[in-house]
Amino acid sequence: MDTESNNKKASKDDKMEKQPEADKMVKAIGDFGKWQVMLLLLIVAPTKISSAWQQLGIVFLAPATTFMCTETNLTDSIQISTCYSDCVSYEYYSEFENTIISEFGLICDRAWMANFTQTMCMFGVLIGSIVFGFVADRFGRRPALLIACMLQLVTTVVEAFCYNYWLFTTVRFFIGVSTAGTILSSFILIMEVIGPLRREFMNCLCALPMPVGQMLMPLFAYYLRTWNQFCLGVGIPHVLYLIYFFMLPESPRWLISVGRIEEASKVMTQAARWNNLPSGNMLDVAKSMASEKVNSNEPIRKATYLDLLKTRLLRINIFCSCTIWFVLGISYYGSNQYIGQTSSNVFVTVALAGVLQFPGILLSGFLCKYFGRKITMISFFVVCGGSNAFLVVPEDWFAVRLTMGAIGVGCASGAFATMYMYTSELFPTVARNMAMGASSTVSRVGSMLAPYVAGMTVIAAWLPPVAFAVVPILGAITCFFLPETRGQKLSDHLS
Known part of the structure; x- marks a missing residue:
């Protein structure tokens, strides 16, 4: 019986040894509590839903469209979806009253321009990943997210009022930049306040809002049958981003890494209170975490x-x-x-x-x-x-x-x-x-x-x-x- 008890104890000790060293911040604020859930619902869900609207919205902005020449000078027989060099005007037929294809005449020798608009949006996402990755590391997760959200709010509303193709495509580029910033900054922030045992679970939760956004998008398109109404419809909800100025916290890990200990302790105190944990010694915890970085004798390999x-x-x-x-x-x-x-x-x-x-x-x-x-x-x-x-x-x-x-x-x-x-x-x-x-x-x-x-x-x-x-x-x-x-x-x- 003693041998069996000792074996169980040894097995338990082995498991404990295999676990990663306790994270002081996780112990202080909790690995997955009401505070983390609040951040998930406040930050990740809206930004991921919006990313689906902006990156996949081209499906409704430039849907399958047929056209027919309605006024010509020379041609006698007219066929549908056929281009004529002497055609003066075309009529467009699709599920929608007006699309960017019919608005900007993206057919025939201009047909490539519809795809180019989406390419520029994705190029914006690429540039935004680089720019906001730097901003988030240099100036903080909160400023990066706020800048990206405000850029997205402005550009998605302006998009609906673009009067020519090249202005529209330029705005789509900056929408892509802002979309990358919101996704990257929100993901970094949420992962830095989650315990290691919950990160895989959080990874799934962070991915789910995007299909939710995709499911909501057809509702906007169904009731808003013109391209500018659709753009405005998926742009106005971004007004909710304004509450981030009052509720969005900075990552305490980032604050500690740049020596802003007291600010980090205030965020950690707020998190602990949300999660019903003791919050009286957060300044000491933050100082302890900072001292580990300062006193480390291990050479840093960049x-x-x-x-x-x-x-x-x-x-x-x-x-x-x-x-x-x-x-x-x-x-x-x-x-x-x-x-x-x-x-x-x-x-x-x-x-x-x-x-x-x-x-x-x-x-x-x-x-x-x-x-x-x-x-x-x-x-x-x-x-x-x-x-x-x-x-x-x-x-x-x-x-x-x-x-x-x-x-x-x-x-x-x-x-x-x-x-x-x-x-x-x-x-x-x-x-x-x-x-x-x-x-x-x-x-x-x-x-x-x-x-x-x-x-x-x-x-x-x-x-x-x-x-x-x-x-x-x-x-x-x-x-x-x-x-x-x-x-x-x-x-x-x-x-």
């Missing part, structure tokens, strides 16, 4: 991007990671835009694609926990590619196209959620942020190309579904070269 190529393992990991993120950029954003253009009911299709992202995101957490990251990514990619392949069926097969297109988007969403966690585990601490940044940047390149892949229907109707079927398979093959990271301790240093 890694560079070149260190990601230092060893064979890191070279393989960064190459594969960037390839997979590129695939995700094309698959997720391209599929969303394509199914919106080819469906006979764009409202149902977009909403259903949002609904199916819920099981994809939740399934990613389950599969990662029990089967590992690698098999999860491969499974999502294979199903995504297979589903997209069915989009080559005739347009009359509406149910098949609708179901398979939505499943493909759901799998791409689940793969995205998985890859965020997988990438962070593939690289050591000193180079993890750079690896995430490099991978995310490549993903934005993929998302910039996505509209052109979706627009290849003008060449041949079968080209986009074939491309969206082949690209995920490339991602699945790439996953085979990555190691499994489930259950493994995160590495800290470059080997």
Whole structure:
């Protein structure tokens, strides 16, 4: 009996030893309480919902549109959706009263400009990731988020009043910049106040509001049938961002890292009170955390991007990671835009694609926990590619196209959620942020190309579904070269 008791005690001690060293801040403010839930609902949910509206809104701004020449000087016979050099004016036919295609005449030799608008928006997201990443590290998470939110509020309202194409596209670029800032800054802030045991759970919660936004977007488009009404409809809710000036806290970890100890203690005191924890000694806790950084005798190794190529393992990991993120950029954003253009009911299709992202995101957490990251990514990619392949069926097969297109988007969403966690585990601490940044940047390149892949229907109707079927398979093959990271301790240093 004593032996069994000793074995249980030893086993318990071993588990305790395997756990990471207690985080003083987590012990002080709680790992996941009412304060963290408040931040999730106040910051992450609105910014992620808005990001869906801004990044995927092109589906309703530039939907599938047919046109016909109504006034010509020379041509006798007129065919629908055919361009004529002598045509004086065209009429446009779509589900909407007015779109950017009909407003700015984006047909014939100007047809590429509709896709270019979305490309510029995604290029803005790329630039915004770089700019606001720097701002958040240099000046704080709160200023970065406030600037991004105010920029988004202004640009989304101004967008509805743009009177020409190039002004509209320029505003879309800055909308992309602001969208990157809101997503990045809010994600950094929420993850810095969450305990390590809850971070995977929080990763799923942070991903869920985006499909919620996608599900709400068709409601705006259904009742607001002109492009400027739609822009204004999804822009006005950003007025809620004004409350951030009064309720948004700064990250206490960032405050401590820059020596603003008293400010950090005030935020921690507020958090502890929200979570019903003792709050009397927060200044001492903050000073203790600061002293650990100051008194540390360990040499600080500042890694560079070149260190990601230092060893064979890191070279393989960064190459594969960037390839997979590129695939995700094309698959997720391209599929969303394509199914919106080819469906006979764009409202149902977009909403259903949002609904199916819920099981994809939740399934990613389950599969990662029990089967590992690698098999999860491969499974999502294979199903995504297979589903997209069915989009080559005739347009009359509406149910098949609708179901398979939505499943493909759901799998791409689940793969995205998985890859965020997988990438962070593939690289050591000193180079993890750079690896995430490099991978995310490549993903934005993929998302910039996505509209052109979706627009290849003008060449041949079968080209986009074939491309969206082949690209995920490339991602699945790439996953085979990555190691499994489930259950493994995160590495800290470059080997």
